[in-house]
Amino acid sequence: MQSDTTTAEEQAAAARGAVAIIINRRGELLLHLRDDLPNIAWANHWSVLGGGCDPGEAPADAIVRELDEEAGLTAENLTELFETRDEHGSGQIITFFSASWDGDETALPLAEGVKLQFFAPEHLDILTIPPFIRNGIHRYLAARPS
Known part of the structure; x- marks a missing residue:
């Protein structure tokens, strides 16, 4: 039997997001300095572009939408890498x-x-980079051919 109500913990566990490590031909990574607002996770931290998935939206669709919404950016060679949880922030x-x-x-x-x-x-x-983003960047760089 399924309940009509879900706890905040259950919603956080089901919540998903998508981020993109964007690199240029010089091997530099594009980072985004987040707003310094009390109501956002990782305020005033450098991060990569991305955000939460809308209900029913796949992460691959969410990242394309987020890149366009946040920075008017259309990136090339978009490739899915891995998943992790933002344990100390949004929980997504x-x-x-x-x-x-x-x-x-x-x-x-x-x-x-x-x-x-x-x-x-x-x-x-x-x-100052959120730990899960820093770990994701290091994981990406370690797996990338030199």
Whole structure:
């Protein structure tokens, strides 16, 4: 028998999101400085672009929508990588994707957050990045051919 009500814990467990590790031809990663607002997870942290899936929306569709909504971005070679849970933030299961894009990030119409910027992988350690995003980036970089 299924209940008509779900707890916040059950909703968080079912919630899904999608993010994209976007890399340019120089091997730099596109990061997004999140707004410093009390009602968002990982406020004032550098992260990758992405967001929550709408009800019934597949992560692959969500990431295409989120990239367009947040930055007017259409990335090339979008590839699904792996899933992880944002244990200390939203609680969502997050699907990581990779993609390539070689444009000028300062020219993108940023609709959310403070800033977009490409960073060389060796400079990521000095940035404040959510742990699950940092782990996902390291996992991606470790598996990537040099």
